[in-house]
Amino acid sequence: MTYCLAIQVDHGIAFASDTRSNAGVDYVSSYRKLHRFRTGPDRTIALLSAGSLATTQEVVSIIRKELRSGAEENLDTCSRLFEVASYVGRVSQSVQRAHLAGLGRSGVSGEATFILGGQVRGERPRIFLVYPQGNFIRASEDTPYLQIGESKYGKPVLDRLVVPSLSLDDAIRLSILSLSATIKSNVSVGPPLDLGIYRTDSFQPLVTGRLHATDPYYAKINESWNQALADAFVALPNFRWPVVEDQALESRSVLPPVTPR
Amino acid sequence: MTYCLAIQVDHGIAFASDTRSNAGVDYVSSYRKLHRFRTGPDRTIALLSAGSLATTQEVVSIIRKELRSGAEENLDTCSRLFEVASYVGRVSQSVQRAHLAGLGRSGVSGEATFILGGQVRGERPRIFLVYPQGNFIRASEDTPYLQIGESKYGKPVLDRLVVPSLSLDDAIRLSILSLSATIKSNVSVGPPLDLGIYRTDSFQPLVTGRLHATDPYYAKINESWNQALADAFVALPNFRWPVVEDQALESRSVLPPVTPR
Numbered sequence: 325m326t327y328c329l330a331i332q333v334d335h336g337i338a339f340a341s342d343t344r345s346n347a348g349v350d351y352v353s354s355y356r357k358l359h360r361f362r363t364g365p366d367r368t369i370a371l372l373s374a375g376s377l378a379t380t381q382e383v384v385s386i387i388r389k390e391l392r393s394g395a396e397e398n399l400d401t402c403s404r405l406f407e408v409a410s411y412v413g414r415v416s417q418s419v420q421r422a423h424l425a426g427l428g429r430s431g432v433s434g435e436a437t438f439i440l441g442g443q444v445r446g447e448r449p450r451i452f453l454v455y456p457q458g459n460f461i462r463a464s465e466d467t468p469y470l471q472i473g474e475s476k477y478g479k480p481v482l483d484r485l486v487v488p489s490l491s492l493d494d495a496i497r498l499s500i501l502s503l504s505a506t507i508k509s510n511v512s513v514g515p516p517l518d519l520g521i522y523r524t525d526s527f528q529p530l531v532t533g534r535l536h537a538t539d540p541y542y543a544k545i546n547e548s549w550n551q552a553l554a555d556a557f558v559a560l561p562n563f564r565w566p567v568v569e570d571q572a573l574e575s576r577s578v579l580p581p582v583t584p585r
Numbered sequence: 586m587t588y589c590l591a592i593q594v595d596h597g598i599a600f601a602s603d604t605r606s607n608a609g610v611d612y613v614s615s616y617r618k619l620h621r622f623r624t625g626p627d628r629t630i631a632l633l634s635a636g637s638l639a640t641t642q643e644v645v646s647i648i649r650k651e652l653r654s655g656a657e658e659n660l661d662t663c664s665r666l667f668e669v670a671s672y673v674g675r676v677s678q679s680v681q682r683a684h685l686a687g688l689g690r691s692g693v694s695g696e697a698t699f700i701l702g703g704q705v706r707g708e709r710p711r712i713f714l715v716y717p718q719g720n721f722i723r724a725s726e727d728t729p730y731l732q733i734g735e736s737k738y739g740k741p742v743l744d745r746l747v748v749p750s751l752s753l754d755d756a757i758r759l760s761i762l763s764l765s766a767t768i769k770s771n772v773s774v775g776p777p778l779d780l781g782i783y784r785t786d787s788f789q790p791l792v793t794g795r796l797h798a799t800d801p802y803y804a805k806i807n808e809s810w811n812q813a814l815a816d817a818f819v820a821l822p823n824f825r826w827p828v829v830e831d832q833a834l835e836s837r838s839v840l841p842p843v844t845p846r
Contacts, residue, residue: 476737480766484814493823500824505741519824533826545821552817553745559813560806562754563761563780565794 325512326473328357328372329502330441330451331495332463334488336523337441337449338495339370339530340503344514345377358518359384360530361391364400366445368522369408370530374473375436375456382419383436387412405450406462409440413458420456437472442522449524477509478502492521497545500535504546515542586773587734589618589633590763591700591712592756593724595749597784598702598710599756600631600791601764605775606638619779620645621791622652625661627706629783630669631791635734636697636717643680644697648673666711667723670701674719681717698733703783710785738770739763753782758806761796765807776803 328341341357357380359371371387373380390398402408420434427434435456443449453470454460463470468488471479481501490498496519506513515537520530535542589602602618618641620632632648634641651659663669681695688695696717704710714731715721724731729749732740742762751759757780767774776798781791796803 476770477741479770480738480741481814483769484766484811485818494818496824497818497821501818501821505745508744509737509740531826533824535824541822541824548821549817550745552813552820553742556810556813556817557746557755557758557762560758560762560809561802563757563794563796563802565792 325510326357326374327471327475327478327503327506327513328374328439328473329469329471329475329478329482329499330372330439330463331469331482331486331490331499332441332449332451332488333468333490333492333495334524335492336521336526337451338492338499339372339439339441339518339520339522340496340499341372341518342503342507342513343516343518344512346512352514354514354516356518358520358530358532360520360532361388361399363391365527367400367442368527368529369399369405369440369442370520370522371412372439372441372472373436374438376432376434378423379416379419379434379436380438383412383416383438386415386419403444403446405440405442405444405447405452406460408442408444409452409454409460409462410458412438412440413454413460416454416456417458439470439472443524443527445527449522474506474510474513477506481505492523496521500542500545501549504542504549517542586771587618587635588732588736588739588764588767588774589635589700589734590730590732590736590739590743590760591633591702591724592730592743592747592751592760593702593710593712593749594729594751594753594756595785596753597782597787598712599753599760600633600700600702600779600781600783601757601760602633602779603764603768603774604777604779605773607773613775615775615777617779619781619791619793621781621793622649622660624652626788628661628703629788629790630660630666630701630703631781631783632673633700633702633733634697635699637693637695639684640677640680640695640697641699644673644677644699647676647680664705664707666701666703666705666708667713667721669703669705670713670715670721670723671719673699673701674715674721677715677717678719700731700733704785704788706788710783735767735771735774738767738774742766753784757782761803761806762810765803765810778803 331338343354345355346352357373361369363369423434438454441451451463452460517535520532522530592599604615606616607613618634622630684695699715702712712724713721778796781793783791
């Protein structure tokens with residue numbers, strides 16, 4: 325599996341992904357899932373990819389080739405980012421169609437999902453989720469993030485902390501926490517992490533960095549977070565057991581003889 | 586959906602479940618998923634249930650009836666808790682088989698999953714997960730908890746904080762946090778929460794309590810946790826962006842002009 329997310333804040337966009345790819349538990353490898361593109365000076369575009377590695381690699385290769393060759397439709401010809409999302413969806417659908425018969429015979433899915441993020445001059449920065457079916461949705465003010473892949477483990481920390489007023493540094497730290505929660509709970513998502521930020525109206529390529537599991541910063545942020553959670557947990561008040569009517573046993577239970585902490 | 590969990594600590598077992606049941610988003614209701622039984626004085630047995638409500642209700646009804654009527658095999662005749670797990674699995678399978686043809690015609694699954702917990706005199710307290718197929722596993726020292734239903738959202742907080750040396754009060758507070766994370770991120774899991782504790786070697790019925798969303802304690806624990814997480818988050822160090830070789834763009838990126846927090 326995979327876990328990628330993008331957070332859209334007032335100051336720009338934070339991108340993050342793991343790098344683990346697996347075909348069964350006996351073939352685990354590391355692949356980049358954060359893709360940048362050499363577009364014109366009026367736009368910055370990046371993609372995060374999840375799903376069939378064969379499909380995502382072919383989709384990214386076609387998008388790069390059509391951009392370089394100046395195809396009739398390419399990343400530079402779209403005048404709005406939603407048109408880029410639609411274009412990515414069409415390329416994804418055409419790649420999936422091309423392999424449908426072959427994959428179908430093996431009962432394997434060639435589906436792929438993308439997060440598209442960036443800015444085209446004249447618009448605010450935006451993030452889109454492009455479904456395997458080629459349609460897409462945009463993140464909103466109320467839900468300023470998008471996730472693809474193994475998204476459930478890392479969602480609670482986002483839902484507790486994400487707001488559009490986060491700085492880009494905050495958004496990257498939050499992304500690392502969301503990824504680290506997922507990595508801790510699911511071996512199909514693994515380090516190193518690829519991180520990237522785009523600053524609103526900069527129209528510069530994404531600034532990217534890779535965070536390895538052996539990096540002292542990764543250990544530090546995990547230790548600090550674990551310690552803070554443990555401290556916060558100890559400080560929480562205890563549940564008060566009520567004396568309740570006991571439906572199942574048709575009797576009244578008593579206050580519990582719990583062991584003090 | 587549903588989310589139930591049981592944590593096995595040195596002092597006993599904590600049980601927790603949500604109460605939301607739904608057949609589609611337009612039929613949402615509230616049902617008890619934590620079940621206790623009037624067993625003999627040498628044992629305490631409880632079940633948490635997830636999956637088809639029809640199946641889980643029928644399974645619990647049959648188990649109660651066979652216990653009351655003193656059937657050849659019932660909760661009181663098993664001399665080990667793993668035999669109870671096997672018995673619950675067989676009842677579950679027989680209920681599912683009885684409705685297989687009818688459900689199959691509608692393309693609906695009658696599968697159900699259970700967590701069995703308790704103690705039979707002569708053994709330590711134990712928790713088992715009974716699969717829809719009737720087989721079962723036991724929690725271990727290394728992973729002293731079991732989850733059924735919508736389990737991913739609430740797993741990271743368990744993986745960060747659970748240890749067998751937690752007190753029963755700790756285990757209940759942790760269960761509430763795990764459930765509250767799930768409730769926040771997934772509308773198919775909802776309050777009120779049913780909570781229960783069993784104290785090692787007490788052989789008393791579970792002490793139970795219900796926690797409503799309107800209870801000031803529920804608001805308090807959520808507020809405190811959110812605030813502690815926000816404080817901890819602000820205190821985390823920033824990721825240091827490296828000056829890295831830029832593979833995608835074949836150029837070097839510069840240190841980012843990020844907005845200070």
